[in-house]
Amino acid sequence: MNIIRSFFICAVLATLVSCGNAGNKDAQTVDTAANESAKGGKVEFNEPVFDFGEVKEGDIVERIYTYTNTGTAPVILSQVSASCGCTTPSYTQTPVLPGKSGEVKVSFDSNGQVGKQQKIVTIVSNADNRVTTIQLKGEVLPK
Incomplete structure:
Protein backbone atom coordinates (compact mmCIF):
# COMPACT_ATOMS: atom_id res chain seq x y z
CA MET A 1 0.00 0.00 0.00
CA ASN A 2 2.88 2.41 0.81
CA ILE A 3 4.46 1.70 -2.56
CA ILE A 4 1.25 2.61 -4.40
CA ARG A 5 0.82 5.76 -2.32
CA SER A 6 4.45 6.81 -2.98
CA PHE A 7 4.02 6.17 -6.71
CA PHE A 8 0.79 8.21 -6.75
CA ILE A 9 2.42 11.16 -4.92
CA CYS A 10 5.40 11.14 -7.31
CA ALA A 11 3.07 11.09 -10.32
CA VAL A 12 1.04 14.03 -8.98
CA LEU A 13 4.19 16.05 -8.22
CA ALA A 14 5.66 15.33 -11.65
CA THR A 15 2.44 16.48 -13.29
CA LEU A 16 2.30 19.70 -11.25
CA VAL A 17 5.94 20.55 -11.89
CA SER A 18 5.75 19.93 -15.64
CA CYS A 19 2.49 21.89 -15.96
CA GLY A 20 4.00 24.85 -14.13
CA ASN A 21 7.02 24.94 -16.42
CA ALA A 22 4.94 24.76 -19.58
CA GLY A 23 2.78 27.65 -18.42
CA ASN A 24 5.79 29.80 -17.59
CA LYS A 25 7.38 29.09 -20.95
CA ASP A 26 4.22 30.18 -22.79
CA ALA A 27 3.99 33.33 -20.68
CA GLN A 28 7.62 34.18 -21.45
CA THR A 29 7.00 33.72 -25.17
CA VAL A 30 3.96 36.01 -25.03
CA ASP A 31 5.88 38.67 -23.03
CA THR A 32 8.78 38.61 -25.50
CA ALA A 33 6.45 38.93 -28.48
CA ALA A 34 4.63 41.85 -26.84
CA ASN A 35 7.90 43.66 -26.14
CA GLU A 36 9.08 43.20 -29.72
CA SER A 37 5.85 44.49 -31.22
CA ALA A 38 5.59 47.48 -28.84
CA LYS A 39 8.62 49.49 -29.95
CA GLY A 40 8.80 52.98 -28.52
CA GLY A 41 10.16 56.30 -29.59
CA LYS A 42 13.82 57.02 -30.25
Whole structure:
Protein backbone atom coordinates (compact mmCIF):
# COMPACT_ATOMS: atom_id res chain seq x y z
CA MET A 1 0.00 0.00 0.00
CA ASN A 2 2.88 2.41 0.81
CA ILE A 3 4.46 1.70 -2.56
CA ILE A 4 1.25 2.61 -4.40
CA ARG A 5 0.82 5.76 -2.32
CA SER A 6 4.45 6.81 -2.98
CA PHE A 7 4.02 6.17 -6.71
CA PHE A 8 0.79 8.21 -6.75
CA ILE A 9 2.42 11.16 -4.92
CA CYS A 10 5.40 11.14 -7.31
CA ALA A 11 3.07 11.09 -10.32
CA VAL A 12 1.04 14.03 -8.98
CA LEU A 13 4.19 16.05 -8.22
CA ALA A 14 5.66 15.33 -11.65
CA THR A 15 2.44 16.48 -13.29
CA LEU A 16 2.30 19.70 -11.25
CA VAL A 17 5.94 20.55 -11.89
CA SER A 18 5.75 19.93 -15.64
CA CYS A 19 2.49 21.89 -15.96
CA GLY A 20 4.00 24.85 -14.13
CA ASN A 21 7.02 24.94 -16.42
CA ALA A 22 4.94 24.76 -19.58
CA GLY A 23 2.78 27.65 -18.42
CA ASN A 24 5.79 29.80 -17.59
CA LYS A 25 7.38 29.09 -20.95
CA ASP A 26 4.22 30.18 -22.79
CA ALA A 27 3.99 33.33 -20.68
CA GLN A 28 7.62 34.18 -21.45
CA THR A 29 7.00 33.72 -25.17
CA VAL A 30 3.96 36.01 -25.03
CA ASP A 31 5.88 38.67 -23.03
CA THR A 32 8.78 38.61 -25.50
CA ALA A 33 6.45 38.93 -28.48
CA ALA A 34 4.63 41.85 -26.84
CA ASN A 35 7.90 43.66 -26.14
CA GLU A 36 9.08 43.20 -29.72
CA SER A 37 5.85 44.49 -31.22
CA ALA A 38 5.59 47.48 -28.84
CA LYS A 39 8.62 49.49 -29.95
CA GLY A 40 8.80 52.98 -28.52
CA GLY A 41 10.16 56.30 -29.59
CA LYS A 42 13.82 57.02 -30.25
CA VAL A 43 15.69 60.29 -29.75
CA GLU A 44 18.32 61.11 -32.40
CA PHE A 45 20.17 64.43 -32.30
CA ASN A 46 21.32 65.95 -35.61
CA GLU A 47 24.54 67.29 -34.03
CA PRO A 48 25.02 66.10 -30.44
CA VAL A 49 28.35 67.95 -30.01
CA PHE A 50 28.80 71.70 -30.58
CA ASP A 51 32.28 73.29 -30.52
CA PHE A 52 31.86 77.02 -29.92
CA GLY A 53 35.57 77.70 -30.51
CA GLU A 54 37.00 80.60 -28.48
CA VAL A 55 34.98 83.20 -26.57
CA LYS A 56 35.90 85.93 -24.12
CA GLU A 57 35.12 85.40 -20.45
CA GLY A 58 31.67 86.78 -19.67
CA ASP A 59 30.18 85.92 -23.08
CA ILE A 60 27.00 83.86 -23.20
CA VAL A 61 27.02 80.97 -25.67
CA GLU A 62 23.64 79.65 -26.81
CA ARG A 63 22.95 76.62 -28.95
CA ILE A 64 19.74 74.92 -30.04
CA TYR A 65 20.11 71.16 -30.48
CA THR A 66 17.44 69.60 -32.68
CA TYR A 67 16.40 66.00 -32.26
CA THR A 68 14.07 63.77 -34.26
CA ASN A 69 11.87 60.99 -32.95
CA THR A 70 12.86 58.12 -35.25
CA GLY A 71 10.77 55.57 -33.34
CA THR A 72 7.13 54.55 -33.57
CA ALA A 73 5.71 56.09 -30.39
CA PRO A 74 5.63 59.66 -29.00
CA VAL A 75 8.69 60.80 -27.04
CA ILE A 76 8.41 62.89 -23.87
CA LEU A 77 11.51 64.41 -22.29
CA SER A 78 11.12 64.08 -18.54
CA GLN A 79 14.38 65.60 -17.30
CA VAL A 80 17.13 67.67 -18.88
CA SER A 81 20.06 68.58 -16.64
CA ALA A 82 23.47 70.21 -17.12
CA SER A 83 26.82 69.17 -15.64
CA CYS A 84 27.27 72.54 -13.89
CA GLY A 85 25.35 75.63 -12.82
CA CYS A 86 26.89 77.80 -15.55
CA THR A 87 24.89 75.85 -18.17
CA THR A 88 21.11 76.20 -18.39
CA PRO A 89 18.99 73.94 -20.60
CA SER A 90 15.39 74.39 -21.73
CA TYR A 91 13.50 71.93 -23.90
CA THR A 92 10.34 70.97 -25.77
CA GLN A 93 7.76 70.10 -23.11
CA THR A 94 5.11 68.54 -25.36
CA PRO A 95 5.24 64.97 -26.73
CA VAL A 96 7.19 64.66 -29.98
CA LEU A 97 5.37 62.36 -32.41
CA PRO A 98 7.19 59.81 -34.60
CA GLY A 99 8.97 61.54 -37.47
CA LYS A 100 8.69 64.98 -35.81
CA SER A 101 11.38 67.10 -34.16
CA GLY A 102 11.94 68.75 -30.81
CA GLU A 103 14.58 71.06 -29.36
CA VAL A 104 16.91 71.41 -26.42
CA LYS A 105 18.26 74.94 -26.00
CA VAL A 106 21.46 75.29 -23.98
CA SER A 107 22.82 78.56 -22.59
CA PHE A 108 26.38 78.66 -21.23
CA ASP A 109 27.54 81.62 -19.11
CA SER A 110 31.33 81.77 -19.47
CA ASN A 111 31.80 84.20 -16.56
CA GLY A 112 34.44 82.67 -14.25
CA GLN A 113 34.98 79.69 -16.58
CA VAL A 114 38.41 80.49 -18.11
CA GLY A 115 40.14 77.69 -20.03
CA LYS A 116 38.99 74.67 -22.00
CA GLN A 117 35.35 73.80 -21.36
CA GLN A 118 33.23 70.74 -21.96
CA LYS A 119 29.66 70.93 -20.67
CA ILE A 120 27.45 67.86 -20.85
CA VAL A 121 23.67 67.98 -20.81
CA THR A 122 21.87 64.74 -19.92
CA ILE A 123 18.43 64.08 -21.37
CA VAL A 124 16.07 61.51 -19.81
CA SER A 125 12.95 60.46 -21.73
CA ASN A 126 10.49 57.63 -22.26
CA ALA A 127 12.27 56.65 -25.51
CA ASP A 128 13.94 53.29 -26.12
CA ASN A 129 17.27 55.09 -25.59
CA ARG A 130 16.12 56.51 -22.25
CA VAL A 131 19.26 58.53 -21.49
CA THR A 132 21.14 60.54 -24.12
CA THR A 133 23.67 63.36 -23.88
CA ILE A 134 24.65 66.43 -25.83
CA GLN A 135 27.86 68.44 -25.40
CA LEU A 136 28.96 72.04 -25.61
CA LYS A 137 32.72 72.57 -25.77
CA GLY A 138 35.29 75.24 -26.52
CA GLU A 139 37.72 77.58 -24.83
CA VAL A 140 37.04 80.64 -22.70
CA LEU A 141 39.77 83.29 -22.96
CA PRO A 142 40.44 85.65 -20.01
CA LYS A 143 39.09 89.23 -20.20
